[in-house]
Amino acid sequence: MSNVLRAPAGDHLRYWKMNGLGNDFVIADTRSTSFRVDGALARALSDRDEGIGCDQVAALEPSDRADLFMRIFNADGSEVGACGNVSRCVAVLLADENGLEHCMIETASGVIAATATSTDTASVDMGAPKFGWIDIPLAHPVDDTSEVFIGPAGAGAAEDDVFDLGLASVVNVGNPHCVFWVDDAEAIDLARIGPALEQHPLFPERVNVSMAQVNGPDSITLRVWERGAGLTRACGTAACAVTVAAARTGRAKRHLTVNLPGGPLDIHWRASDDHIIMTGPVEWEHRGEIDISPMGALTGFREVA
Numbered sequence: 001m002s003n004v005l006r007a008p009a010g011d012h013l014r015y016w017k018m019n020g021l022g023n024d025f026v027i028a029d030t031r032s033t034s035f036r037v038d039g040a041l042a043r044a045l046s047d048r049d050e051g052i053g054c055d056q057v058a059a060l061e062p063s064d065r066a067d068l069f070m071r072i073f074n075a076d077g078s079e080v081g082a083c084g085n086v087s088r089c090v091a092v093l094l095a096d097e098n099g100l101e102h103c104m105i106e107t108a109s110g111v112i113a114a115t116a117t118s119t120d121t122a123s124v125d126m127g128a129p130k131f132g133w134i135d136i137p138l139a140h141p142v143d144d145t146s147e148v149f150i151g152p153a154g155a156g157a158a159e160d161d162v163f164d165l166g167l168a169s170v171v172n173v174g175n176p177h178c179v180f181w182v183d184d185a186e187a188i189d190l191a192r193i194g195p196a197l198e199q200h201p202l203f204p205e206r207v208n209v210s211m212a213q214v215n216g217p218d219s220i221t222l223r224v225w226e227r228g229a230g231l232t233r234a235c236g237t238a239a240c241a242v243t244v245a246a247a248r249t250g251r252a253k254r255h256l257t258v259n260l261p262g263g264p265l266d267i268h269w270r271a272s273d274d275h276i277i278m279t280g281p282v283e284w285e286h287r288g289e290i291d292i293s294p295m296g297a298l299t300g301f302r303e304v305a
């Protein structure tokens with residue numbers, strides 16, 4: 001990144017700490033500065049020991065096409081196209097700022113429409129899912145992405161740590177997801193197998209990994225290993241991906257409740273326009289200021305009242 005975009009010495013950014021069902025975010029406001037958050041700063045902010053601590057960082061920037069541009073980073077500093085839960089947080093934040101219920105948020109995956117349905121609930125239109133192997137993306141062509149053979153993961157690990165979960169559904173909802181259908185989502189040791197599945201060679205851009213347990217036509221229990229962030233309390237785009245994949249394979253209805261460790265999300269894959277609508281709560285944690293060195297590194301942060 002060019003130094004021109006760096007902050008002058010002593011500069012600071014406003015931030016908000018928010019979460020959606022425990023999936024937590026640092027939302028940094030760069031709308032009125034030329035400074036731009038990069039992966040290294042996002043990684044430093046996400047650090048739960050040395051930084052503020054979060055699953056993802058969202059940097060708010062100006063946009064010509066929408067109310068703002070939201071750049072999203074995982075805790076490991078990788079930049080991503082979509083994050084359902086932070087989109088709901090930003091919708092509530094914008095409503096709090098300007099009193100408007102509806103907003104448009106531009107992301108690397110396109111412009112999404114969001115509605116703050118109350119001071120702590122929001123609904124986001126995540127757009128239409130993509131099913132083509134190249135859109136996921138996968139490393140090689142497959143005919144049917146609703147049922148893909150994933151193959152053994154863990155190669156390179158100790159022999160007894162190579163595991164094979166067989167078939168999964170894959171879908172892109174602004175970011176790539178792989179869904180395994182399991183009898184008991186709690187019984188899977190996702191902390192152990194998540195890292196190898198995230199980096200499975202079938203997924204050249206890595207993948208978000210879901211363990212989905214279908215409880216009935218309108219209820220799914222879900223645990224997620226997020227690409228670039230690991231185990232999280234909730235993942236909005238995974239809830240969307242799982243709903244779409246369940247409906248597509250006849251496992252459940254298009255409108256259902258996805259129960260995550262952090263709580264439930266209402267997901268509706270609308271037949272009328274193919275769009276996925278996600279509704280759920282958001283929580284304000286605190287707000288504060290981030291200090292940035294002239295080279296763009298994190299030098300400090302503090303909560304403000």
Ligand SMILES: N[C@@H](CCC[C@H](N)C(=O)O)C(=O)O
Pocket residue numbers: 023055056074080081082083084085086175176208226227228229232234235236237238
């Ligand atoms: N927590 C998010 C998803 C964040 C991005 C994801 N880890 C990826 O790498 O694609 C959500 O609520 O959707």
